[in-house]
């Protein structure tokens with residue numbers, strides 16, 4: 001099937017065309033407003049406010065789409081409307097109303113020119129152009145990360161590969177750098193574990209990485225695992241762009257942590273940006289810029305929909321226009337700030353208001369920033385990404401457990417309520433799993449608290465890599481975890497948790513010179529078997545208790561229903 005998706009430039013061109021086609025109608029409206037204003041001896045301020053907003057938005061949108069002359073005339077008219085507003089009641093500025101009529105006349109000529117040029121030219125030369133890099137876009141796939149290990153010592157590597165698979169990675173092993181080289185060109189891995197010394201060269205491994213970088217123009221995320229611990233080997237690793245250096249024998253858990261760090265960012269969810277702008281074309285234009293940078297954008301053109309949009313879309317940042325008909329940007333920001341759950345949500349104005357004093361007072365309601373139109377796309381993306389990132393970090397500190405990075409008890413409980421409500425609404429199923437490490441006190445007592453922490457981290461990592469991004473993983477208590485598996489049958493949930501249990505039980509931990517393994521037990525309950533969150537949790541708890549009683553290292557599914 002041949003699907004011709006419009007390019008970014010084509011989408012922008014369509015927005016411009018749509019804006020141009022609306023210009024005569026908008027001009028008509030402005031002319032009506034001026035007429036009303038002229039015939040009103042009281043100089044109605046409401047009419048003047050409307051007029052100011054109309055010119056302001058014409059200026060902003062004109063600028064955004066590169067119609068500089070139209071924007072300049074609209075800007076002059078906006079200043080004049082401001083003078084009308086600033087004067088005491090019943091007074092009019094000098095040149096009234098000829099100045100305004102003259103500006104309207106100029107605007108009408110500009111609109112004619114734009115319509116004519118648009119008809120002549122498919123791609124206006126002055127269309128704002130931007131191109132954003134695609135390299136940093138988050139990956140959308142949910143497949144486990146692919147790791148290439150390149151090492152000529154099969155025994156050691158087999159064991160390492162086996163352990164990394166238990167952590168949820170897909171692993172491929174190469175003993176020859178030439179095979180590794182060809183494989184990378186065929187399918188680029190998420191990360192590489194590379195040896196330095198090979199029979200055909202003292203630094204053949206790191207040289208292979210450097211060659212690939214030259215050939216492809218980009219660095220492979222790589223760590224070194226080598227028997228050598230000398231300056232030459234370490235320097236070759238740094239020069240090849242390797243981010244960590246491990247000497248053999250390395251602990252699989254340490255390597256897994258380094259690999260997680262290397263590829264971690266790629267699993268980040270895209271930033272969620274809510275745009276509030278009464279001009280659909282302008283909102284769509286800014287939305288295109290942000291989407292092109294990999295963000296997820298939702299637009300509303302009526303500020304009255306803000307409450308629903310916040311709740312349904314759950315944004316990381318709100319980008320709001322300052323002058324809108326239903327309510328101003330300042331009023332909108334004040335409404336958001338009065339909602340306790342959105343107190344920390346960054347709000348940024350995107351406006352053509354250039355008056356510093358007005359910008360400053362508009363920010364007094366707790367607004368994070370001010371971006372003036374027309375925007376430079378890279379600056380918009382950078383300003384939005386920076387603030388959205390900060391919001392993510394703050395949220396994560398509040399919602400996540402500091403050791404494992406999983407959701408904490410409170411958030412997991414809230415998510416159980418939300419997931420159950422969603423399952424009921426969508427007529428889907430939901431499995432709740434309570435999971436508890438076996439004899440964990442003994443692990444701490446025998447190998448120390450730090451070794452215990454490593455076990456908790458390892459389990460968290462296995463769960464994160466192996467479950468879908470839509471599933472919820474929480475650290476419910478000290479050594480107790482809760483999983484919410486969405487839209488799975490009871491049998492699928494049981495098989496999944498049993499596979500996790502078996503893989504986890506194969507991981508070898510080291511504490512000093514000691515080696516040990518660890519297991520967990522799990523209990524599963526299921527919606528629609530139970531219809532209340534608390535009942536689901538208690539049923540999963542009872543099943544877990546039974547698994548412990550029956551000898552641990554097993555999964556029990558609750559078969560009772562309410």
Ligand SMILES: Nc1nc2c(ncn2[C@@H]2O[C@H](COP(=O)(O)OP(=O)(O)OP(=O)(O)O)[C@@H](O)[C@H]2O)c(=O)[nH]1
Pocket residue numbers: 403436437438439440441442444448449450451452453456477478479548552
């Ligand atoms: N290392 C470490 N240990 C923790 C943490 N949180 C809780 N624990 C320990 O987890 C252990 C839980 O022990 P118990 O509740 O007796 O359970 P258990 O030894 O796992 O026995 P069963 O659950 O019956 O198999 C206690 O020793 C806690 O100190 C943590 O963050 N780090």
